[in-house]
Amino acid sequence: MNQQGHMASYGQPQPGYQGYQQFAYNQHTAGVPTSQYGPYNGPVQGYEPTAAPQGPLRPTPGAPPTSLPPSTAAQSTAYNQYGQGDIQNGPAMTDQMQRFPVSQSYMPGGQPIAYQQYAPPPSNAQHLPNQMAAMQISGSTSNAPPPISQSYGPPTSHRQTTASFPPTGPAVYTQYSTPLQNISSSIPQAGNPPQQPFSGQTVPASTFTSPPTSTGLTGMNLPPPPGVSRPTAMHAPPLPGQSQTGFPPSQPPTGHYPPQPNHRPAAPQTGVPGVVPGPPTQGFQVHPTQPSQGFIPQQNGSFGQMRAPQPNYAAPYTGTPSYNSQPQPQQKRLDPDSIPSPIQVIEDDKSNRGSEPFSTGVRGQVPPLVTTDFVVKDQGNSSPRFIRCAAYNLPCTSDMAKQCQVPLTAVIKPLATLPADEAPPYIVDHGETGPIRCNRCKAYMCPYMQFIEGGRRFQCAFCSCVTEVPLHYFQHLDHTGKRMDYYDRPELSLGSYEFLATVDYCKNNKIPNPPAFIFMIDVSYNALKSGLVHLLCEELKTLLDYLPREGNAEESAIRVGFVTYNKVLHFYNVKSSLAQPQMMVVSDIADMFVPLLDGFLVNVNESRAVINSLLEQIPEMFGDTRETETVFGPVIQAGLEALKAAECAGKLFIFHSTLPLAEAPGKLKNRDDKKLINTDKEKVLFQPQTNFYNNLAKECVAQGCCVDLFLFPNQYVDVATLGLVTYQTGGSIYKYTYFQAQADGERFLNDLHRDVRKVIGFDSVMRVRTSTGIRATDFFGSFYMSNTTDVELAALDCDKAITVEFKHDDKLNEDNGAQIQCALLYTSCSGQRRLRIHNLSLNCCTQLADLYRNCETDTLINYFVKLAYRGVLSNPTKTVRETLINQSAQILACYRKNCASPSSAGQLILPECMKLLPVYLNCVLKNDVLQPSAEVSTDDRAYTRQLVISMDVAETSVFFYPRLLPVHKMDVDSDDFPVAIRCSEERLSKGGIYLLENGLNLFIWVGMNTQHDLIQSIFNVQSFGQIDSAMSALPMLDNPYSKKLRSMVDMIRAQRPRFMKLIIVKQDDKMEVLFKHFLMEDKSASGGASYVDFLCHMHKEIRQLLS
């Protein structure tokens, strides 16, 4: 309605700042630690943005109004925190409201038409079209037991993987037969000239020569002494088919390989398996399609734009030799110890950077790796927990950016959980006129704004526009030009903080109502039979005590509602004044409406008895159901309509078991077809089968209706379609295939607990502003966008990250650097409207070497994964894989060409910060989404795709390269974990026990020769043969090994957003193939290359680009 006025109201600075009373900021002096911000800005709201704590949430004063607004039609009016880009998310839905008169007669207090004592299961209940029957549920009247506070383990989850991977043959690890001659291991060694292109810096390159010298890989280029003969591989086990396991050539057979000099390191290589050199070769084959200067520019994200000729790597690797027409180089082995080791990099970073706090005061600093435990001190730039970049030193020009092909990308996690020892963002209140912003670009006040004219005006760091400082915000400057209150105001001295938003930032200029949670439970046959309904209803009785609360509020402002459904929907009136809940059945699912307003969404404490009674009765009511068909679209519609009617944002928790085959809007058919894999039509499997859910998602976003989906399928349910609304509303999806309450209950309940309790912002819009020269051009994650700048999120929780790509629109300069400001406007769980601001400033460079020296591969991979996972919607997976390989090869080739010191072209030289790019990229390429093995279901692929798309850097990092810990080496006297080992079968000892986790899966692998003592200590049985691999929890034994291992499992689970079910795998057991699927450095059952092979392949690609 008043959208115009609304837009104008904060599109322009508000007049009338005069006379506004200045806040009583304490006059602190410089150097005040951030923790002292508490007293400013009035009482700190006690906002607690950390993830759901394990105990009861904190109480807080001042809960916002919870009263239901008059039941006028909810306007899905667009709104926007930014003075541009109107969002129109569909017309207002008034249908349901018009029909309220009908439903009135069924409401409690009225004269129910079809009022009856509940007797038959609702599925047999009689329904009148376009009407509903109200039923008094009179089953057991037991009062709810007092809420029991259960202590839940930290949340996490589990990627469903079919348990039957094809047995792999004997693993082949070290063999490779590409003409790669010199992967010179760049180990600092006495007497070797260090490759030190940049003085005073760590050497940014890792060079690898085939005969590796040691495991420590850090950039030093060994001068390749020709002709040194190498011992043949000594350590590698003899493997079948060695000579046939080469990597498919990346070029069409040409009859000759790009020849290479035959360089090998001179250093003594005792006992290190190396490479048997191939015939010496000289000179490169010049590839006609490769320009000698630079590389064919490729648009990031545009698949299919490949240089020719196509490398045929991307076709699923079959393991068959493909060098037929090429001169077969002599057999060589590349020692896996000689190539860059993820573990080494992770451990080095831990020891180099884990001890000192990371202070964000210096522009363009690369933070420690996500695997390093470090403390962050916010000194004017956001913590890397909120924003991480692939490059911290951006190229000044778009030409440079094109040349290097390094994506300029940031992974932003606006509501990230911080560790207990780091202060959550302070809340700033600029008063009734709202946050101070730049007049032109609307950037929010931040440390980069430059105050001028004695403090009366400030110049925007983003657009350079000069804006008047409102009187109430005026402050004198010190002799350095800094405001005197610099350290007293978070928005002047910190990278991250929150503003209280004014009514101008609210939908329809109205303070929002607190959000609502609606639990929508499938009560069809499968859901009952698996034990789900019973388990869930039992759990909800206590779980509802843990709804998110604002700060120290005594109770949550969130209201709850309940719906059950199969082919029809059952709404429940749980109004506190009722003695028993009432059920209202809506069988006209073609045109969904909500049959009751009053009594549907209630305060848990007020209605506790009625709610508990309902939860008691639901499993009984439907216990005998024979109904197997379900609807799905109308379920979301019902929740959406309920939120509209209540004029609030909220979240639907949908617990669903089957493909919705029943006649209804959004009805689906089984269209699974695995024959499409590796065809041009494969993308169809990832696309929704109907537009219905796209449109529904749009409506949900407009209302701030987030949909969380818990799936319990026994067969194909079309995750790609069912998950769409979840995906576009910022919701979470969980899948428990073949769910049985007994076996999977723990995982489900832990996930549910975390999901219900976690910090979440509703009805959000995120906007990323940048300084002149770059702009955000692309976004990846779970959200909806109706224009090119505003990321609309029905909700955003603490686990969700959004990956942003930036492109040049002008030149940058080294002096100014580049600034990024992310502003998230959201409604808190109590209905408070807030803006969370994150600021980050980056360096800019004119030398590519500076770019390569300040990169982060984990973030780069996060971007690549999301690019690829979006790409599969419109491209064959083969094309997507090729695109990733191609862009990565260009990144590395550009480094080699422009930054590395001159050396033999036969050497693979990698930038130090990117030396893990090949291994991580290979993990991405081999993942089920891009290269499925035969046993991975279509739903699992769609599910993985959806999960990964909103992962942060830490999650993608461990998901694609799992953590593998040697349990038998753990120090029971220390809190530390044993140092991880590389994910390869050859690293496993038959006498060892290993723990593997990737954030979704958790295995303990037991070698058959493990000492009996250790087996006894951990499994409480005497021998390997007696270990029960069906156990899902380790026995609680009173010895240090058992305690330590169980504590490790607990700690690992606590680190991950989803609960991981423990799977015990015995060596040579049938489950072992599942475990081996995660040994990422090995060749995969689906044809994915081993790390060694892939590195050779990348080398070839790079050489091809350089030649």
Ligand SMILES: [Zn+2]
């Ligand atoms: Zn500006």
